[in-house]
Amino acid sequence: xxxxxxxxxxxxxxxxxxxxxxxxxEDHLSHCDSCRQEVRGLTETTAxxxxxxxxxxxxxxxxxxxxxxxxxxxxxxxxAAEPRPRGWWRRWGPGIALAACLVVILxxxxxxxxxxxxxxxxxxxERQVAEVLAAPDATWTHAAPEEGVSVTMVxxxxxxxxxxxAHGLERLDEEDYQLWLTEGDGTAHSAxxxxxxxxxxxxxxxxxxxxxxxxxxxxxxxxxxSDEPTxxxxxxxxIEE
Amino acid sequence: xxEDPAAGGLHSLGAHTGQQxxxxxxxxxxxxxxxxxxxxxxxxxxxxxxxxxxxxLRDPAQSEEVAQEVLVEIWRSACRFDDHRxxxxxxxxxxxxxxxxxxxxxTQASSDREERAAAxxxxxxxxxxxxxATSRLERERVRRCLDSLTELQRQSVTLAYYGGxxxxxxxxxxxxxxxxxxxxxxxxxxxxxxxLGVER
Numbered sequence: 001x002x003x004x005x006x007x008x009x010x011x012x013x014x015x016x017x018x019x020x021x022x023x024x025x026e027d028h029l030s031h032c033d034s035c036r037q038e039v040r041g042l043t044e045t046t047a048x049x050x051x052x053x054x055x056x057x058x059x060x061x062x063x064x065x066x067x068x069x070x071x072x073x074x075x076x077x078x079x080a081a082e083p084r085p086r087g088w089w090r091r092w093g094p095g096i097a098l099a100a101c102l103v104v105i106l107x108x109x110x111x112x113x114x115x116x117x118x119x120x121x122x123x124x125x126e127r128q129v130a131e132v133l134a135a136p137d138a139t140w141t142h143a144a145p146e147e148g149v150s151v152t153m154v155x156x157x158x159x160x161x162x163x164x165x166a167h168g169l170e171r172l173d174e175e176d177y178q179l180w181l182t183e184g185d186g187t188a189h190s191a192x193x194x195x196x197x198x199x200x201x202x203x204x205x206x207x208x209x210x211x212x213x214x215x216x217x218x219x220x221x222x223x224x225x226s227d228e229p230t231x232x233x234x235x236x237x238x239i240e241e
Numbered sequence: 242x243x244e245d246p247a248a249g250g251l252h253s254l255g256a257h258t259g260q261q262x263x264x265x266x267x268x269x270x271x272x273x274x275x276x277x278x279x280x281x282x283x284x285x286x287x288x289x290x291x292x293x294x295x296x297x298l299r300d301p302a303q304s305e306e307v308a309q310e311v312l313v314e315i316w317r318s319a320c321r322f323d324d325h326r327x328x329x330x331x332x333x334x335x336x337x338x339x340x341x342x343x344x345x346x347x348t349q350a351s352s353d354r355e356e357r358a359a360a361x362x363x364x365x366x367x368x369x370x371x372x373x374a375t376s377r378l379e380r381e382r383v384r385r386c387l388d389s390l391t392e393l394q395r396q397s398v399t400l401a402y403y404g405g406x407x408x409x410x411x412x413x414x415x416x417x418x419x420x421x422x423x424x425x426x427x428x429x430x431x432x433x434x435x436x437l438g439v440e441r
Contacts, residue, residue, distance in 0.1 A: 007423050007424055007427050008408075008423055008427075009427055010398075010423065010424075010425075010426035010427030010428070010429065010430045010431075011401065011407075011408040011422075011423050011426045011427070013430060014398065014401040014402050014408075014426055014430070015335070015338050015339055015342055015401070015402075016401035016402075016406065016407050016408040016411065016426065017407065017408065018346075018407050021407075021408070021409075040326065040327050041434050041439055041440075042427075042430045042431070042434060043327055043331050043335060044327060044328060044330075044331045044434070044439045044440070045430050045433050045434040045437060045439050046331075046334070046335075046338070046402055046430065047328070047330050047331040047333075047334035047335065048383060048437055048439070049383065049398075049402050049403075049433075050289060050292075050293040050334040050337065050338060050402075051289040051292075051293075051330070051334065051379070052379060052380045052383045052384075053289070053292040053293045053295075053296040053403070054288040054289040054291075054292035054293075055288060055291060055292040055295060056288055056291075057287050057288060057290075057291035057292075057305070057308060058291075058301075058305055061287065061291065061305055061308060061309060061312075062283060062287070064309055065283060065287075065309055065312045065313060066276075066279075066280065066283070068309070068313050069276065069279060069313055069316040069317075070276065072313055072316060072317055073317075074272070074274055074316065074317055074318075074319065074320065075317055075318050075320055075321070076320065
């Protein structure tokens with residue numbers, strides 16, 4: 001089966017895999033150094049196939065592109081320690097790679113002590129939250145996906161749960177923020193919509209179960225939430241094993 | 242490469258030339274918000290971006306629209322380029338190819354399939370290319386290497402790459418087994434890679 005999967009490197013470099021084929025190959029790729037090496041060389045090769053199809057674009061295109069970039073904000077750079085690439089991002093379409101530019105991860109400690117305190121306070125109010133926070137293996141992750149927004153996630157594999165909280169989110173008029181747990185193959189499970197208070201504080205939410213879940217993501221969805229994500233995540237964080 | 246760099250365009254973006262690392266450096270400057278650098282980048286890569294999209298979509302208006310999306314996306318996500326994963330050229334062409342293929346797979350009716358298949362297999366990309374956009378030498382080199390593939394390898398590679406077909410569709414179009422097609426794609430690309438002297 002390994003060998004069988006490995007021979008898909010050519011099809012992958014040609015962007016000729018979709019759906020389940022793509023998911024399985026990317027999963028394989030994530031722990032196969034020699035495959036990544038091969039895919040890299042083959043992708044350089046297909047790029048040359050692309051360049052020989054070059055033709056002069058319409059003159060008008062240059063002006064329009066330059067006008068558009070003048071009003072298009074660039075994505076922020078990623079932190080140096082990039083999380084291990086996961087298969088799930090591709091399933092949601094090419095745009096998610098760009099959304100991922102916004103994702104700033106693993107700013108451990110220091111950033112969001114106010115949330116830390118808020119979550120601590122919350123212990124008494126919510127039993128499930130308290131259990132996660134009190135678990136011996138509870139791991140705290142803070143991130144600032146955008147300026148003014150901070151996110152805190154506490155994972156407790158022993159409890160099969162995590163707690164998600166955020167501060168600084170803009171309240172939406174027509175839509176809701178929805179929290180998802182995503183599997184390695186991109187399947188997303190809703191953990192409900194975020195309850196954003198007027199001051200931008202999100203009530204801590206419990207999401208479960210964690211088994212097989214690779215990441216937590218937040219998308220903007222029509223009011224009340226969707227059965228599956230319909231937009232690119234505005235933030236995403238890997239769940240550390 | 243011995244071409245005249247003053248000719249402009251893409252002519253020496255081959256994977257083993259000095260231009261390659263120039264493009265890498267350029268995109269890092271673009272990532273810092275430098276619009277002038279983006280203009281230079283545009284001039285270097287837009288013929289390849291537009292040409293590949295046009296090759297796959299064929300419709301000029303749609304091609305222009307997708308090319309604009311891709312070029313703006315390059316600006317937006319320049320920070321995403323990571324030279325450990327490959328060259329800037331390969332990053333740009335992969336983004337371009339994915340966008341074009343997403344469009345072709347979502348919009349083109351299956352009745353269009355045979356026509357697309359025929360177009361993808363023709364050796365046209367080389368003849369259609371306008372002279373100033375890519376060098377004759379580079380095209381000759383790629384054509385020569387494509388010619389060195391077996392018929393089935395060449396068909397599998399060009400149907401997927403220029404036709405935007407998945408490997409399952411390619412197997413159906415060629416009445417070949419999935420196993421055969423996936424092997425031919427890989428073997429074909431490996432042979433192309435070695436023939437073109439692509440660095441690994």
